[in-house]
Amino acid sequence: MACARVPLDEQQVTERDAAGRERTLPALHPHRMEGRCFVPYKPPPDDGCSPAEVEEFLELARFITEDLDWLLSLPHDKFWCQVVFDESLQRCLDSYLHQAPRGLDFAALPSSPAVADIQRSLHRTVFLTFLRMATYKESKDNFITPSVFGEIVYENFLFDIPKMMDLCVLFGKGNSQLVHKMIENIFTQQPSYYRDLDETVPTVLQVFDTILEKCGLQCDGATAMEPLKLNAHQQRTAMTMSLQELVDIILYLCDSTSTIYAFLDIFPAACSTFHSHSFLSRLTSFYETTVPDLEKAVKKRNFDDKRRQEDLWKRLSHSCRKMIETCHLLLHHTCLQPILEGGENTQTFAEELLQHFTSFLPEKRFLSDYDEQFPIADDISLLQQALPLIDETRTSYLLEGVQSAWDSTGRRKQHS
Amino acid sequence: MSPPRLTGALRSFSNVSKKDDFTEQLYDLKTKRLKRRELFAREGLTWHKIVHFCSEHQDKAQQQAASQELKSILLAAKQIVGDEHGQEAIESAAVFLFETFHNKDHVGTEETRTIKQMFGPFPSSAAEASCAAVAKLVAQLGDSHVEDFVQTHCSRHNPQRGSAFGRNIAFSYESYTLDPLEDLPNSGIHEDNVNLDF
Incomplete structure (x- = not known):
């Protein structure tokens, strides 16, 4: 047994080896x-x-x-x-x-x-x-x-x-x-883990790009880096790929979105690292591009086993929820929370939050889904309470944009 | 097979994990069984102690009978571990059988599982024979006497060295489950199933 009140890394122990000879070793050996x-x-x-x-x-x-x-x-x-x-x-x-x-x-x-x-x-x-x-x-x-x-x-x-x-x-x-x-x-x-996290986020983003590619949906990176092949139109889509591939993609999406959400929910300090890689805009654009295609494939493709079809739908819908909740976590911890705490740079955070909401405006499907879970009007109302001088024209424009997103998706808002 | 996982991709494609070759398996079940036997053989009770215990508390006639039962246990142990193993392995297996059956009157599911976990597949007749032989020995020596002897020597019954970490920690088994935003719309799934046979 090692001696007490000394950290383990500084302790020495004296033991007998297999031959019965006494030897002194570091306790960690x-x-x-x-x-x-x-x-x-x-x-x-x-x-x-x-x-x-x-x-x-x-x-x-x-x-x-x-x-x-x-x-x-x-x-x-x-x-x-x-x-x-x-x-x-x-x-x-x-x-x-x-x-x-x-x-x-x-x-x-x-x-x-x-x-x-x-x-x-x-x-x-x-x-x-x-x-x-x-x-x-x-x-x-x-x-x-x-x-x-x-x-x-x-x-x-x-x-x-x-x-x-x-x-x-x-x-x-x-x-x-x-x-x-x-x-x-x-x-x-061990703060080096923050550096590792910083190195990991691009690989997480790569996972989303891989899903886009597999669904035949061009991602920004690919468009910019490579010329489009002449036979690109023959690329498989969510409608034409094999059923097993579709299942794998949805399972992968479900696991990835759930894991990212769980990690950020448990350890919100990681939000700023994700945020610094423009994770929010990449995720919203991914949502807008991929979700309608995958939904259409699950709805319209012919499934011999209807339970499998329903299960895939649930997984896709669950993934949507997790992506929306992840976006909310990121916004909450990087912008809203500092505003509510009322620190020095409140105005900067408010500006950043409004910029994010503005960047959501073209992503109509994402925006309406997000607004359904986390009404943007509520956050804007919070902003107005925290910063009474906030530009009203801008907030009105934002709220009109949200309404327009709802109109364009043909759905009716559940909340008032 | 596990479904595709984000953390699997991160392990493979990012540079933040130890690169292990998971195709190369360090230990399989067979190696593990051998290791467990080796560890068991190093622990408290030995065949020599059992033989001594059985002989010191009995008269000559009883000792002869006991010696017969001890031989039966050794024979059963040999059948269970296989002929290719040496005397040491056979005696260690005999100790294991003695420990397993000293307070049992038949070979139940739990005992079968315990023996299989240690030695792999084994002939059930050998387990029956060793169980019967141990029962006869215990009857001669007295239940409580044998129990005291086993408790004193056997580490299998006292596995905790001090209190195990986390014994008092409340652990919840609750896990993340599917939480969809909406069910599959009827229009999509059922429109293919509409009966058009008017």
């Missing part, structure tokens, strides 16, 4: 790790699979649960040796984050009670493991120097941006406060 052989996770088998596949999953899940229970029962120093140096543990945890079923997946809840039970148990154990990994101070005797903790988690990839996004979407709904504290703690102790 690969020789103190135990060979446990964590197995990588695989998702539960689909309903209708063979009993052997069910049995295999149960065995695998029991192994992982048993190993993680063992890990959680280790003393602080041994836990960190295992976490830092055991590659099989890192792979096991990463495979769970990546492959565990989300509540949004087709078959999120397995129908077999035994499979459901072990999956639940594993879900909790994985969460507790990540929670312990995100905690640099467990008690007054068991702690790591905060800056060293930041280095350890970063240098060993114990957390990275995709993992934190997975944590938000898997555990954030029911455990938002704990997940928020975990992620906030990680970013606070």
Whole structure:
């Protein structure tokens, strides 16, 4: 056992090696790790699979649960040796984050009670493991120097941006406060994660461009960079691509929009990084271009299985909600919140908010959907209360634009 | 197979994650079973201790009977782990069977699962035989006596070293679910199904 009241990263321990000789080592040392052989996770088998596949999953899940229970029962120093140096543990945890079923997946809840039970148990154990990994101070005797903790988690990839996004979407709904504290703690102790986030956002945007391309809808980047091929008109669209491709695109969209929303909802401090990449305008333009095409394809294409058609519609509609909610989160945290807090640059934030609303005006479908969820008139009213001198001509023009968007979509406003 | 995921794309195409080759699997179930056996063999109870315990509390006639039952357990263990393994592996498996059956009168689902998890598929007759042999031994030695002996030596029954992290943390299983803005409009889905057979 390591000595107390000294951070783990400064502790030394004296132990006997396999040959019985005494040796003194840093408390965090690969020789103190135990060979446990964590197995990588695989998702539960689909309903209708063979009993052997069910049995295999149960065995695998029991192994992982048993190993993680063992890990959680280790003393602080041994836990960190295992976490830092055991590659099989890192792979096991990463495979769970990546492959565990989300509540949004087709078959999120397995129908077999035994499979459901072990999956639940594993879900909790994985969460507790990540929670312990995100905690640099467990008690007054068991702690790591905060800056060293930041280095350890970063240098060993114990957390990275995709993992934190997975944590938000898997555990954030029911455990938002704990997940928020975990992620906030990680970013606070290791600001390099903000740089990583900044590097990640273009890849997120690339995902939306990929969807546009697959639907045969030109994205701005592609138009500017490459000349249009002569046979471009033969490109597949949402109406002509294979049904499986359409399903994959909608599933991808559903997962992507839900994950981004969950991450920003749990960790709003990330909003400014997304905002700095013009995420808002890219997302609204994506919405305007893609949603009507995909909706038309889901409505008009011939589905043998009508339940599949209804499910796809729900996923598409859910994706729309998440895109709108993401836009609202971004506007709220980067413009509205600072205005309401009444800081120094209120006027600048108000100007920025009005500019965003103005930029929405050509995106009529998006604007009417957004206005339905988050009435723009309410935000403008808030602005007028916070800044009585705001240009009324401009706000009237905006509200007329919103009404015009509603008129052009042929829908009637639900709210007054 | 998992559906396409945003974080999968981020792992593959951004530069912020560790690049692992996920096609190369570090450990499979078979390797894991072997590892568990190895770990079990290193823990508290040994075959030698069981043999000593069974002989020290009995007279000669009882010792002979006990010796017979111990042989049966070893034989069953050999059938379960396979002939290719050495005496050490067989004795470790025999300890495992003794621990598993010392307070059971038949081979139930839970015991079958426990043995399978440790050794993989096994002949059920071997499990039955070892269960019967352990039951006879326990009957000779006394239930509470055996229970005390196992509790003293066996780490499987005392897996917690101190209190496990997070035991008191309230965890919610609630997860994000589909929350669509609107249902599929009737005009789209049902117009194809209109019965035109007047």
